[in-house]
Amino acid sequence: xxxxxxxxxxxxxxxxxxxxxxxxxxxxxxxxxxxxxxxxxxxxxxxxxxxxxxxxxxxxxxxxxxxxxxxxxxxxxxxxxxxxxxxxxxxxxxxxxxxxxxxxxxxxxxxxxxxxxxxxxxxxxxxxxxxxxxxxxxxxxxxxxxxxxxxxxxxxxxxxxxxxxxxxxxxxxxxxxxxxxxxxxxxxxxxxxxxxxxxxxxxxxxxxxxxxxxxxxxxxxxxxxxxxxxxxxxxxxxxxxxxxxxxxxxxxxxxxxxxxxxxxxxxxxxxxxxxxxxxxxxxxxxxxxxxxxxxxxxxxxxxxxxxxxxxxxxxxxxxxxxxxxxxxxxxxxxxxxxxxxxxxxxxxxxxxxxxxxxxxxxxxxxxxxxxxxxxxxxxxxxxxxxxxxxxxxxxxxxxxxxxxxxxxxxxxxxxxxxxxxxxxxxxxxxxxxxxxxxxxxxxxxxxxxxxxxxxxxxxxxxxxxxxxxxxxxxxxxxxxxxxxxxxx
Numbered sequence: 334x335x336x337x338x339x340x341x342x343x344x345x346x347x348x349x350x351x352x353x354x355x356x357x358x359x360x361x362x363x364x365x366x367x368x369x370x371x372x373x374x375x376x377x378x379x380x381x382x383x384x385x386x387x388x389x390x391x392x393x394x395x396x397x398x399x400x401x402x403x404x405x406x407x408x409x410x411x412x413x414x415x416x417x418x419x420x421x422x423x424x425x426x427x428x429x430x431x432x433x434x435x436x437x438x439x440x441x442x443x444x445x446x447x448x449x450x451x452x453x454x455x456x457x458x459x460x461x462x463x464x465x466x467x468x469x470x471x472x473x474x475x476x477x478x479x480x481x482x483x484x485x486x487x488x489x490x491x492x493x494x495x496x497x498x499x500x501x502x503x504x505x506x507x508x509x510x511x512x513x514x515x516x517x518x519x520x521x522x523x524x525x526x527x528x529x530x531x532x533x534x535x536x537x538x539x540x541x542x543x544x545x546x547x548x549x550x551x552x553x554x555x556x557x558x559x560x561x562x563x564x565x566x567x568x569x570x571x572x573x574x575x576x577x578x579x580x581x582x583x584x585x586x587x588x589x590x591x592x593x594x595x596x597x598x599x600x601x602x603x604x605x606x607x608x609x610x611x612x613x614x615x616x617x618x619x620x621x622x623x624x625x626x627x628x629x630x631x632x633x634x635x636x637x638x639x640x641x642x643x644x645x646x647x648x649x650x651x652x653x654x655x656x657x658x659x660x661x662x663x664x665x666x667x668x669x670x671x672x673x674x675x676x677x678x679x680x681x682x683x684x685x686x687x688x689x690x691x692x693x694x695x696x697x698x699x700x701x702x703x704x705x706x707x708x709x710x711x712x713x714x715x716x717x718x719x720x721x722x723x724x725x726x727x728x729x730x731x732x733x734x735x736x737x738x739x740x741x742x743x744x745x746x747x748x749x750x751x752x753x754x755x756x757x758x759x760x761x762x763x764x765x766x767x768x769x770x771x772x773x774x775x776x777x778x779x780x781x782x783x784x785x786x787x788x789x790x791x792x793x794x795x796x797x798x799x800x801x802x803x804x805x806x807x808x809x810x811x812x813x814x815x816x817x818x819x820x821x
Contacts (some may be wrong), residue, residue, distance in 0.1 A: 334428055336395055336410070339370065342427045343420055345412045353394045358424040358660055359493055360417070367392030371409075372421040375399070381417075385409065388780050397424070398664055418522040422492035426526030430497040433528040437463070437509040439640050440527070442558045443535025443568075445512050445687045446633050450535055450719070452661045453637035456637050460654030461646035466502030469513040469796045471662055480662070482796065492523050495763070499610040508540040509644060518547065520554040529638045532562035532581060535633070537573045538686045556580070568632065569594040585643070587635035589628075596635045601699060603628055614638070616648050622820040623655045626665045626678070627694040638675070663794030665691070669814040675701070675781035675818065679809045681793025683710070683738070685721040692729035701784035705730040707789050708738025708770065709748050711799075719754030727761035730779075730788070735766040736773035738791045739799040770798065771812055778816040789813060 334355050340347035353607040356368030362384035371388040373381030373396055382402055389408040397412045397420045414420040426433075439458075441451045459476075467474040468490075472482045483490055490498065495518075502510050518524045524689055537552055543614045545551040552573060559565045565581035567574045569588040578584065588594035589601070598621075601610040607624035608632055623634050638651050646654075660666060668677040676699075682691040688707060696703055705726050709719040726733035735752045737745055747768045756764050765772035774789060781787050789809055792798070798807035 336370075337606060339395075339427065340412055343412065343414055344421055345414060347378070347412070350395075350410055350412075353543075355394060355424075355428065357493065358397075358421060358428055360421050360491065362387050362391070365393050368422060369393050370395045370397055372396075372417050372424070373398035374417045374421070375440055376674075378753075397421070416522070418492075419525060420495075420523035422522045424429060425493040425496040429496040429500040429527070431528070432496060432503045433510075433526070435503050436466075437530050437644050438528060439509070439511045439522070439531040439644070440514045440529045440558050440562060440717065441511065441533040441535065441636075442514045442516070442519070442555045443533075443571075444538045444684070445690070446629070446636070447515070448681070449630060449661050449664050450533060450636045451511045451513045452634040453633055453655075453658060454533070456638050456658050457637050457641035457646055457651060457654040458509050458511070458644060461641060461644075461650040463509050463644065464507045466494065466499075466505070466507040466510040467512075468498055468502075473502075475502055476507045477505065479817040488521065493818040495523055496526065514558050516551055516554045519557045520545070521636065524553070525734075529558065531564045531566060532558045533566045533636050533640050534559060534568055534571070534574065534577060535636060536568055536571050538684065543549055552576075564643050566588035566636055566638065566643070570632065581626065585639045587632065587639050589632040589635060596639050598631045598635055601628060601631055608634075612638070612651075614642075614648075616642065619648050619652060620650060621655050623658060625658070625660055626667075626698065627690070627692050628697075629694065630665075636794055655663065661794070663792070665694075666793075666810060668810055668817065670817050671821065673783045674817055674820065675704075675778065675783060675785040675787050677778060677787045677789065677813050679789050679793060679813060681789045681791070681795075683707075683716055685725045688722060689725050689729060691788060691790060692725070695788055696729060697785050699786040701782060702731040702785065703729070704732050704734070704777050704781050704785060704787045705777065706734040706736055706770075706787070706789050706791075707752075708736045708740070710738055711740035711743030711745075711748060711753060716748075716751065719751035720758070723752035723755030723764070724759045724761070726752075727756040727764050728759060730761065732777075733764040734773050734777045735764060737768055737798070737800060738769045738770070740801075741799050774812050775816045775819055776808075778813065779820050 358370045360372040365388045390443040455467045464476040565584040569586045569592045570590045586594040587596035597613040598610045666679045682688045792809045
């Protein structure tokens, strides 16, 4: 794309721009390549305008920003835009040819259930014969079904990476994609420029208040997905849903708790083989089997079915798709063990509500003692949830082990102390604190007996552990397997 054409896309006057080709766009000076446009974003710690000379040396052809700081001259053509982040997203979409317009796009948002619902929906669409890609917090998939991870420096994909991934999904022959939309992605315009066909709303509870400030702000960002979609699939069991009704041109509702809705589940049973329930839907009634742990996954299944049917799925495909779904890595993932081993589950639960759901679910299917290992993130990330995590863990498990979970530059002792305080103030003493996560996993699996259940919570599928300024490789399932082997 020529620079003048890009300026036209961004609605920026361009009478004196050079006639040069723009090959890509980024906001990170270290990622600039020859022919790139550089977006100078003013952040909390850095102003992107500080790197103009560096990006010029790297071969950038233009700079986009909200205005040059006083006294600073740009060595490159400078395009003034109203919002730097919006310009980054719009430029990325234009430079990749607006790939989402060539796909049926399902977006999934909410506090809990986003990832499972995204994977389930992708699976149901594939079962319906629709070649479908996936972009989630766990990674991304082309229609070949191989899970891929972004490079380490793309911890949270920005708009250029989102658009490039969508373009790759199109090139691989997909006709649809399921995209997990976090509140950060919506607030920071990382998914701006995505053409949404369906928005799925799972559930809202207090989270990420260090970034959003209030629950109302958090809700407002997530609501954007419903506002931008052509069709919405809404959870009738979530109190926030009444404020979402009517925002999309069309909508469908679902309930796993007996409320009036288009999609409902009744006769829910948790068996050794998974979840069994009857579905009442606009397509009629049918019996479903989902081989997953956790009654709450019935709601995720209803949400996925509501989205898949809107894109053409039929009842036989839904029934077959649910029965063949094998879950999400790191989401209630069972770690294989022997007859004399405890049952070990790896799950991403890291908020008090999600931990309560996970432990309540496992308690219902555990014949022996229930153990939980849990930590809490460091830095500025919502420290108010640390004490409640300690309370939930010790109230619902027979024994809790408090440990590290990406404590970054926050003293680990401070985090553990807060979790211990939450337990003690609730009158509980059934906990142990072990700072090193590997040591903590080996301890809890060694102490558990056959017939017990051990929940390793908080890390799930994440492949790094942030400790004291270091980012270390991490594999929770591998650590559990090694601990089981050491136990034997």
